[in-house]
Amino acid sequence: MRRLSGTIAKMTMMPLILGATGTICTASSSEADSCIPLYDKLTSIDAKRQWSPKDDIITFKLRNGIVGTVTLGSAEFRLAGMKGTLPYPVRSVGGSPCIPGSLWRDIQAEDAKYANAENEIRVFAVRAQDETAPLLGDEDTVDDLAIWVHPDDPGRSLLLGSSKAGGIHAYDLGGSQVRRYGLSSMNNIDVRYGFPLGGRLVDLAAATNITANTIDLIPIHPRTGELDMAASSSIVPAMPKVYGLSLYHSLRTGSYFAMLLGEEGEFEQYELLDDGRGRIAGKMVRSFRLASASEGMAADDEYGLLYIAEGDIGIWKYDAEPRGGTAPLIKVDTADGRRLQEDVEGLALYYGANGKGYLLASSQGSSSYAIYEREGNNAFVSSFTIEDGEQADRATAADGIDVSSFSLGDRYPHGLFVSQDDSNLEGDLKLPPNFKLVGWDSIAEGLDLPLPTLPHTDPRELQLRRSADE
Structure with missing residues (x-):
């Protein structure tokens, strides 16, 4: 720096x-x-x-x-x-x-x-289509989320939201809370599919538990989306205070990893292993340190890349493999105020067809979202804001985000973008933070993109891809 x-x-x-x-x-x-x-x-x-x-x-x-x-x-x-x-x-x-x-x-x-x-930055606006029910009585509550795609009926997919007030909350695609898991204070959350555990393949949710200072790993029931709390596991990291998290499934080796960030910029990568007793163990395989506090991360399983948001600095791109070194490959963008304004928070990957797609970042200081090409050196595409819709207010000072390119039933046939909203308003009344939902078709229209005629990419059927310089 x-x-x-x-x-x-x-x-x-x-x-x-x-x-x-x-x-x-x-x-x-x-x-x-x-x-x-x-x-x-x-x-x-x-x-x-x-x-x-x-x-x-x-x-x-x-x-x-x-x-x-x-x-x-x-x-x-x-x-x-x-x-x-x-x-x-x-x-x-x-x-x-x-x-x-x-x-x-x-x-x-x-x-x-x-x-x-x-040199003018292009910014377009989309409307919030739905929102999740706020957790009344809680102040700094929902922080991050992950979209879990149902294997048979995508319309029954769920949003898993982490809460600093305690627990993980499951919402349907209409924003209604369907389950609440009373855990400790949770910060970041992520999902991956097909983890081998006890002779079967399970979907997996992982979250940073800032009360216990652990990574909590919880199997997801394949038909109902319920979290199997009885089969949960915890990994105790070396860092003193956990913060950001991303899961990564290496399509090169088949291995699964938990990527972890600490409040002082520490990074630790753990390989996830079946311990033979129905639980998940973690083995540290890489560590390094960024210059300052970092939280947002997103791993591109197809290209084997990891993106890290260093809050007041910008976005870095790393090799996601454990032998990928400790230095970034490139700096994707700087938080100078034009496209990103500190803090840079959530990161998410939109898996497009044939290896195309986008990297999205929440720019908390400007209440906007930056879009970059997923390929090559991640060229900047555009920015957008989420404004008031018929059923939900605008999103401001956003934290965690997630996106799915897969068709999620009649409500979101072209995919879904979800963002945390820190200043959730109902008229003049300020409510606790919640999540705002936007159909990808609105974002595609702002980008002047044609809508796909078929679902883009099933997250359970990702393919190993090579970047142009490999």
Whole structure:
């Protein structure tokens, strides 16, 4: 991660400030001590700003979409997805934040970028079609979800939602809660199909249990979708505090893995094994560390790739295999405010026909969703928002997401996208968070895509594919 500036050494004779290129340079005392009124300057370039009185954070968005933040009383700042340190803390002068001239020059340099019309970010809107019932009485509740596809009747598929207030909740495709499993506080959840356990193949749900600090693995009944809690297993990770999770089924080797993220950026990969007693054991096969807190993950089983959302940095792509190394293959995108605005939260993969499809990411800071090509270097396609529908309100500050390209019965014949909604509203009444459901046909229309005449990809029948550079 490139920093915009370094901290000042105590014995420095000349103060260090940030130059327009992001490098550290020396300046005269008068230049370092200059005080630029931030609000007046932002107004002069038609930038938007917002102040949070709770923590004295000022967030500003430039005309081209780039975002920056400063905090009163702090020398730390962010600009265009990078962190930096000022020569002195931001202070209030005459009711306006006062910043060094060095930072203002960098803001001007960022504002001059992406000025051409072809650099404009395309954003379209879809309508929320359904929503899940909120968990009344709970505050920070549902966080993440996974779509489980019924093997015989896709219209009976379920949404499995994790709750920080405790447990896993199962919803039908109309948003009604059909079951609640009273477990500990759960954070991320994922599903895979056909795991060999006790001489049979079972569908598997996995979730991070932040109360017990474990990965909980639960077989799913193949006909009813019920979680078999009596047959559940737990893996105790090495990291002190579990956070994000994704399952991965390697089509190269047939092995299944649980990918785990910690609150401090730790990553651990566990191979899942039948312990011979009807339970699932985990063997750590890889570990590394990201620079900062990361939560969202999605594994592409067909291409053998893993995507990780580093909350205030962006999206990284890794080899998903245990011998895939510890360095990312590429950085898919940066959380500079244009397509992604911190925090980058949920990630999901839309499996299209013949190896095509999309990577989707929830941009919490902008209440939008970015779409990237699934193939190659994941070129950016477009962004969209979820607005008020006839039966449900808009989605804002989203966390976990999931998507299915498979036809899910009459209600969602072309597939389904689901997002957590942090600010769930009913008129002027704010309810606890819930999930918003959107048919893929609405997203396809926004992308000017033809609708498929057949179901795209059955998640139980994925195929091993090779990327262009293999």
